[in-house]
Amino acid sequence: MSLTELQEKRGRLMTQAREALDEIKKNTDEARAAELDKRHDDIMAEFDKIERTIEREQKMADVEARFAARQEEERARKRPKGEDTDTRGQEEGAAIExxxxxxxxxxxxxxxxxxxxxxxxxxxxxxxxxxxxxxxxxxxxxxxxxxxxxxxxxxxxxxxxxxxxxxYDEDICTTLNTxxxxxxxxPTVDDTAVTAEKHTEGTALTDDGGKDVTFGQxxxxxxxxxxxxxxxxxxxxxxxxxxxxxxxxxxxGERLGRIANQELTVGDGTGDPNGIVTASSLGKTAAAAGAITYDEIIDLIHSVDPAYRQSPKVRFMFNDLTLSAIRKLKDGEGRYIWTMGNVQQGVPNVLLGYNYSINQAMANIATGNKTLLFGDFGKYFVRKVGSxxxxxxxxxxxxxxxxxxxxxxxxxxxxxxxxxxxxxx
Structure with missing residues (x-):
């Protein structure tokens, strides 16, 4: 199946999944609602599989292109330097790669x-x-x-x-390479709550230290x-x-990626990194142990200062099972709050207009778990030492x-x- 065909199938699955949820009305009996709910989940599981296939196909195309370029380099290197010489392989004076x-x-x-x-x-x-x-x-x-x-x-x-x-992605967090x-x-500083004051002509400026900048480290x-x-x-x-x-x-890379992502997510800062979940502050406590509501996600967004919500690196972060639950949420007008993007055009899926990242190191929806993150991930520093x-x-x-x-x-x-x-x- 070509990439175009995969994209078309992905769109059809999304339509079918929404149709299944739309059939669930207030007066739908429990058995039928459960059947439609399961149908939606099955379709979305196939949707995720198609997305992974599209990603693999694109990566494979990139690898094949690089491999073809390398083969061409090898062929060029092995061509005779000129008609008067039998020398093949590296050019005279060229360094061994x-x-x-x-x-x-x-x-x-x-x-x-x-x-x-x-x-x-x-x-x-x-x-x-x-x-x-x-x-x-x-x-x-x-x-x-x-x-x-x-x-x-x-x-x-x-x-x-x-x-x-x-x-570990520099497009999500701020990276420092040493x-x-x-x-x-x-150095750290939070000056978002401090403002300037109205100045009265002829009045000396206040100098009582009440608005000194408080730095941390x-x-x-x-x-x-x-x-x-x-x-x-x-x-x-x-x-x-x-x-x-x-x-x-x-x-x-897979082995190092798993441990790096885990430690940078949930590390406790004792002999390891201070993970972003551990370091984050409380924004919202859900009313239920096993569910998240649309209103609670709105409250989480607005628990973060607007200055941070305007950052180019602002986003949500949660695991895949949490995404599965969020996909079914609607606003007060019956519109889904999760919006499908377009992989071909580079348009990401979004939640209430914000990008999100799937992080499997984050906890599932259950009692006492921190299941959603939101904010400016550019304020999380990842220090990489060498290669x-x-x-x-x-x-x-x-x-x-x-x-x-x-x-x-x-x-x-x-x-x-x-x-x-x-x-x-």
Missing amino acids: YRQVFYKFLAGGADPSFLEPEERKILRAGAAPKEAEKRIQSVGTTTAGGFTVPTELANTIIKSMKAWGPM ATGNPIKV KSLDSYGYDTEFVKFSLELARDSIFNMESLLGQLL PLIGVLRERFWPDLGIAGLIYFDGELGDTAAVKHLIQA
């Missing part, structure tokens, strides 16, 4: 002796002479196979981490998390037709290989009034 050496390193069982002296030098340096890029060294020793990370692999890991949770892990201090540290080892066979590394950078990036670190071991898993990833980060909400939560009764 780091990526090629990294592949060769894996294909040789992560054995440095498999490489030429010049290749080992490039692998240790992490960059070809013509491309003096700064690369982060892994914690492994060279004898154990710990070398630097190809830039494309690091980027793939980070991209996969974003896909597994919104809290080369070292030394603690950094972030929070620390962003460096907490490390690892993937444990991802094992794969020597034969796979040597003979695989897959793009190894994409494969390894997805494996390591992902990669270690490769062969002796421990011989003849197979083991690759592990390691990242360092921290998170803190600069102003607790900027993001508020709804908690169930």
Whole structure:
């Protein structure tokens, strides 16, 4: 099924789901209402499946395009330099690409002796002479196979981490990238309630300290998390037709993404980041333990100062089961408060005109749980220390290989009034 066909099916499912809910009237008997409610949920489950398929198809098209471009680069590199020479491969004087050496390193069982002296030098340096890029060294020793990370692999890991949770995404939160892990201090201030005063001609300005700016300070540290080892066979590394950078990036990125999103969401700040749910302040307490109403969502929105509601990073955040409940809510005029967007045109789904993010680290609707967040997520700071670190071991898993990833980060909400939560009764 093409992307266009998938989009059309997605729209039809949305129409069918709304028709099912619209059939439920005040005088509809319980059995029929339950049947229509189940039909709506089944349709929306298929709707979500179609959305995931569309996303996968688009990602696959991107990967195929990159792979085709890489193949063309390889073919161009292997063409003869001219009619008077038999030289194929790299052009004379051209540097050996780091990526090629990294592949060769894996294909040789992560054995440095498999490489030429010049290749080992490039692998240790992490960059070809013509491309003096700064690369982060892994914690492994060279004898154990710990070398630097190809830039494309690091980027793939980070991209996969974003896909597994919104809290590592710089488009949602404010990110600070540092080369070292030394603690950094972030000044905080909430001046939204303070105004200027009317001035009377000839009257001295008040200087009693009543309107001094009150600054605070929070620390962003460096907490490390690892993937444990991802094992794969020597034969796979040597003979695989897959793009190894994409494969390894997805494996390591998914593991790092889960833990990063979890800690940046619900971490308690004791030996780990202060998660945004933990750091947020109370905006609204729901009347019921197992439900959320339209009016309560409105109250949550207006519990946040209008100055924060105008931020380009203002949004809702909740998990997928909470979204399922919200999709059925209507306003006083019988209109659904959830609005479907358009993936093809880049228009996101919205809730009461605001964007939202699905975060599976957030709690389900149940007694005492903080189920909805709303506010300016730009006031949540995610500190990223360097790039992902990669270690490769062969002796421990011989003849197979083991690759592990390691990242360092921290998170803190600069102003607790900027993001508020709804908690169930």
